[in-house]
Amino acid sequence: MAQLFRPAANSIATASLLIGASLPVVALFSGSQITRSPANTKVKMPLDQPVPFSHKHHVKELGIDCRYCHSTVEEQANASVPASEVCMSCHSQVWTNSPMLDPVRTSYETDTPLKWNKVNVVPDFVYFDHSIHIAKGISCNNCHGAVQEMHITWKGQAFRMAWCLDCHKDPAKFMLGTDGEQLGAAEAGDDHSHDEGSVNAKTPKEQIFAIYRKIAAGEKLTPQEYRLSRGQSQLVPKDDIHKGYGEMRMEDREIKKEMLSDCYVCHN
Incomplete structure (x- = not known):
């Protein structure tokens, strides 16, 4: 009796099952990659805007303080987009015919x-407060x-939620100051970080905006400030000195780790 299937039939059947x-x-993998791709998340993809506003020109080249335009960032949950009156306070005198x-x-x-196209949008079920992050010294660039x-x-x-929780579950590793002066004192065993005139004598929110003034003035940045200026996470190294420093700064800033891990903080 002739064979119904060719010798390769077994291999074809096995391959079909595996496929x-x-x-x-x-x-699932392809869907995950598409979901995480810039095409979906819009990360590093500039959006069309009614006016091509340049942060580089206004912040870095002209040295304008972030809070001049985002005037509510220290006091409210939302960082306000400036009204046209704010723009015209300068542009009624410069670039008047552009x-x-x-x-x-x-x-x-x-x-x-x-009508600006919003660059950063959080879901309706997430509550994010700019003012508390600024008050605790979390840099805009983070x-x-x-x-x-x-x-x-x-x-x-x-x-993503996992990205937010990376800081909320272990905030100490993000608590390195932007100037590094207190860390140097801690390594030397001599803490003068809160002396009058010290950079660290500034409040956490003042330290945030000091880095932009240094960048605009062309001043030399510390390694920590340089990382922030590049948009990299402000992580402390994994050793006892840095860990203790991060925890000390958490205590100074009255940051409660247990509270940060409560779902209610962001989903209330």
Whole structure:
């Protein structure tokens, strides 16, 4: 009796089973990669805006304080987008005939807000308060990337829950000051970090904005400040001195680790 199947049939059947079994895994992996890709998260992808506002020009080159435009960032949950009146406080005198600023002038004259495309959006079920992060000395660049280098603003982080929890579960490793002076004193066994005139005598929020003034003035940055200026996480090294320093700074800033791990903090 002739064979119904060719000798290769077993191999074909085995391969078909393996391919069929792997398809769900491949689909899940592909979906995960697509979800995490910049095409979906919009990380480092500038959005079209009514006016090509350059943070690099205004912050780094002109040295304008972030709070001049984002005036509510220290006091409220949201970092406000400036009204056209704020823009015109300067541009009624400089670049007065620039076609690029026509939307700003029209907005100001007609009392109609500009419609900016939001770069960073958190879900409705997440509560994020800018003011508390600023008060505790968490740099803008930790979350938003190297903003002072952006010609057109893009998203610095994907803001996944795991990324937020990395800091909330172990904040000590993010608590290195932007100047490093107190760390040097701790390593030398002599802490003068709160002496009058010390850089560390500034409040945590003042330290945040001091780095932008140094960048605008062309001053030399410490290694920690340089990392922040590049939009890299402000992590302390894994050794006892740095760990103790991070915990000490947590105590100084009254940061309660147990509270940060409570779901209610962000989902209330």
